[in-house]
Amino acid sequence: MVMQGGNFGITSTITRIIATDKNWIEGEAVRQLEQAAGLPGMVEVVGMPDLQPGKGYPVGAAFACRNSIYPYLLGNDIGCGVALWQTDMRPKKLKIDRLLKRVEGSQIPPPFDDQFGSLGGGNHFTEIQAVEEIMLPESFSGLGLNKDRLMLLVHSGSRGLGEMILRRHVDQFCDQGLPGDSPEATAYIKNHNQALHWSKENRKRIAALALGCLGVDAEPILDLPHNFISRELLDGEFLWLHRKGAVSAREGATIIPGSRGTLTYLVQPVGDLRQALFSLPHGAGRKWKRSDCRGKLKMRYRPEDLCRTELGGHVFCQDKDLLYEEAPQAYKDIATIIESLLAAELIEVIATFRPKVTIKSGREARRG
Numbered sequence: 001m002v003m004q005g006g007n008f009g010i011t012s013t014i015t016r017i018i019a020t021d022k023n024w025i026e027g028e029a030v031r032q033l034e035q036a037a038g039l040p041g042m043v044e045v046v047g048m049p050d051l052q053p054g055k056g057y058p059v060g061a062a063f064a065c066r067n068s069i070y071p072y073l074l075g076n077d078i079g080c081g082v083a084l085w086q087t088d089m090r091p092k093k094l095k096i097d098r099l100l101k102r103v104e105g106s107q108i109p110p111p112f113d114d115q116f117g118s119l120g121g122g123n124h125f126t127e128i129q130a131v132e133e134i135m136l137p138e139s140f141s142g143l144g145l146n147k148d149r150l151m152l153l154v155h156s157g158s159r160g161l162g163e164m165i166l167r168r169h170v171d172q173f174c175d176q177g178l179p180g181d182s183p184e185a186t187a188y189i190k191n192h193n194q195a196l197h198w199s200k201e202n203r204k205r206i207a208a209l210a211l212g213c214l215g216v217d218a219e220p221i222l223d224l225p226h227n228f229i230s231r232e233l234l235d236g237e238f239l240w241l242h243r244k245g246a247v248s249a250r251e252g253a254t255i256i257p258g259s260r261g262t263l264t265y266l267v268q269p270v271g272d273l274r275q276a277l278f279s280l281p282h283g284a285g286r287k288w289k290r291s292d293c294r295g296k297l298k299m300r301y302r303p304e305d306l307c308r309t310e311l312g313g314h315v316f317c318q319d320k321d322l323l324y325e326e327a328p329q330a331y332k333d334i335a336t337i338i339e340s341l342l343a344a345e346l347i348e349v350i351a352t353f354r355p356k357v358t359i360k361s362g363r364e365a366r367r368g
Contacts, residue, residue: 080157
């Protein structure tokens with residue numbers, strides 16, 4: 001079954017999960033999706049193939065709500081997303097050892113007041129990628145892409161700014177929603193939009209730092225947030241669409257990264273996207289809790305073992321705990337996520353990219 005749907009027996013809200021039998025989705029993630037479906041004003045919720053449990057509500061889903069917004073549902077990393085640049089460097093010119101030394105010596109300011117240009121912790125990364133395979137040559141070239149150029153992919157968000165906006169809401173309203181036409185909602189959306197802008201500019205700054213280490217120029221291709229609220233027309237009615245770990249399918253081609261040890265997919269949205277609330281997954285989704293990763297992996301892998309991947313990629317990360325927490329084994333299979341979208345006829349794969357160098361944050365990121 002590709003489209004699993006219905007009301008799950010607890011609410012009149014339309015609830016779907018885009019999945020095939022190969023998808024492994026935790027029962028807790030489904031429970032959280034049902035909980036979100038029961039929120040006042042909720043009209044429709046859709047779980048992506050990478051659905052996973054989050055803090056109260058799941059990650060990897062889209063939620064359409066009438067007359068209300070839910071800042072707590074969206075969470076703290078407002079504007080988190082991915083951005084893709086095409087460099088002017090050919091893959092054969094990449095000197096990885098030289099690059100890693102430059103990265104180690106680069107100054108990326110960690111404190112709260114200087115977070116602009118910093119990745120943050122968790123699953124955020126900067127990655128240098130090479131074109132692996134092109135499935136749709138016309139679409140690929142139509143984006144201005146060249147198979148003989150290295151790509152730069154940045155995944156980061158609003159850092160402490162998003163956390164501050166959420167804390168301000170929780171201090172006043174706990175986990176409650178806000179009437180969409182209220183002054184409080186207007187104030188929140190204004191701050192939310194500022195965080196969206198800050199996140200996009202932050203990705204640009206991170207890219208500039210990475211390109212400086214590479215000593216190359218690049219042109220922007222895509223920038224796609226996957227944590228945001230927007231007012232969108234659905235079936236003739238404007239609703240508040242909350243995307244939590246999901247990208248908009250209305251913007252054309254999009255990037256779906258895997259883990260640092262798997263391919264990244266460049267895809268084109270197609271088909272009946274209304275069934276997915278005009279949304280697509282933001283990645284592979286976690287398989288293991290962060291707190292479980294070290295225990296599962298430390299007897300099999302030393303930290304230095306995790307600095308190379310099965311695809312031959314190199315990993316720069318000064319935080320040993322983060323090396324284990326973000327190991328490829330901790331994530332679901334991105335190929336299965338893509339297969340689910342293909343089975344639902346929601347995408348066409350334009351191309352795949354192979355990670356060459358993945359840059360993660362150091363210990364200072366945990367303070368932000």
